[in-house]
Amino acid sequence: MAVLLLIVANLLWAGQGVAVKLLAGGLGPLATALLPLYFITFLGLGLLCLRGDVAQKFKAAWTLRREFFLAGICGQLMAQVGMTLGISWSTASNGAILSLLIPIFGALIAVWLLRERLSALRVSVLLLGLAGVFLLSPLNGVSSAGTRNHALAGNLLIAAGCLGSAFYNVYSKRLLNHFSGIEILFFSYLPTTVFSLPVLFVFEPHCLSHLAHLTVVQWGALGYLAIFFYGLSMVFFLRALGTVDVVIASASLYLMPLFGVALAFSILGERLVPREFLGSAIVLVATLMLFRFDYSEPQGNGLRTS
Numbered sequence: 001m002a003v004l005l006l007i008v009a010n011l012l013w014a015g016q017g018v019a020v021k022l023l024a025g026g027l028g029p030l031a032t033a034l035l036p037l038y039f040i041t042f043l044g045l046g047l048l049c050l051r052g053d054v055a056q057k058f059k060a061a062w063t064l065r066r067e068f069f070l071a072g073i074c075g076q077l078m079a080q081v082g083m084t085l086g087i088s089w090s091t092a093s094n095g096a097i098l099s100l101l102i103p104i105f106g107a108l109i110a111v112w113l114l115r116e117r118l119s120a121l122r123v124s125v126l127l128l129g130l131a132g133v134f135l136l137s138p139l140n141g142v143s144s145a146g147t148r149n150h151a152l153a154g155n156l157l158i159a160a161g162c163l164g165s166a167f168y169n170v171y172s173k174r175l176l177n178h179f180s181g182i183e184i185l186f187f188s189y190l191p192t193t194v195f196s197l198p199v200l201f202v203f204e205p206h207c208l209s210h211l212a213h214l215t216v217v218q219w220g221a222l223g224y225l226a227i228f229f230y231g232l233s234m235v236f237f238l239r240a241l242g243t244v245d246v247v248i249a250s251a252s253l254y255l256m257p258l259f260g261v262a263l264a265f266s267i268l269g270e271r272l273v274p275r276e277f278l279g280s281a282i283v284l285v286a287t288l289m290l291f292r293f294d295y296s297e298p299q300g301n302g303l304r305t306s
Contacts, residue, residue, distance in 0.1 A: 013256050019229070080230075102253045
């Protein structure tokens with residue numbers, strides 16, 4: 001079940017680059033990153049109210065307010081603003097290849113923070129997946145120095161976003177002993193919303209008025225980011241994270257560029273070359289090796305509470 005949840009989560013995450021590019025020109029990068037997050041935060045509040053005992057949940061979350069603040073600000077805010085702003089300055093393909101940093105960052109943070117083991121198999125799979133993603137999405141050269149500098153800044157922001165995403169994935173596992181996946185999402189998204197709301201209106205004060213000018217396709221992209229990217233994909237990932245080590249869950253993220261290539265081929269009509277087929281095969285082999293020979297072993301949860 002965990003394997004299926006990880007596959008579906010990566011498939012949903014793979015659509016981020018396409019959605020961000022579809023929203024270009026309709027919304028600014030900060031609004032693209034934050035407005036869907038605000039929507040899913042309010043939706044999460046509604047779901048918690050329907051489940052009852054909201055006051056008790058808020059009280060329990062308040063006792064771990066430092067953990068939720070760090071997960072929200074250093075994790076989600078850094079991840080989504082970095083990735084969205086970086087992709088808007090760079091390219092979706094660069095976002096795909098740089099996302100390979102998430103498994104590497106996640107493995108290192110998990111070894112440090114959760115004391116998870118970094119076996120020879122896991123190291124080999126991480127390196128094999130790294131090679132496969134390089135074949136899938138090679139960095140594109142650019143012609144002018146100005147464009148090159150702009151793309152470099154975008155790539156650095158994407159890398160920062162990958163670090164934030166890896167930190168969130170690892171740090172959230174510390175909270176799974178106390179809260180469900182939906183509760184972790186809401187209580188980590190809440191400080192992100194409170195902290196980022198004034199920042200959004202300072203840098204993009206007219207973002208709400210721009211909503212009236214979005215096309216049907218752009219509204220669809222915005223809805224996709226809110227419901228599927230920020231919502232369902234994270235619920236699936238956190239549920240899987242409750243039964244597997246972070247290193248294994250992070251290595252599954254090598255599937256995301258593979259799915260990104262497939263989406264580009266099916267939705268955008270981009271042509272696949274033999275190198276990309278080879279890269280896809282390597283990524284699949286690496287992921288299957290991990291799930292076959294590592295996930296089948298008994299897993300310690302590696303949880304520590306502060």
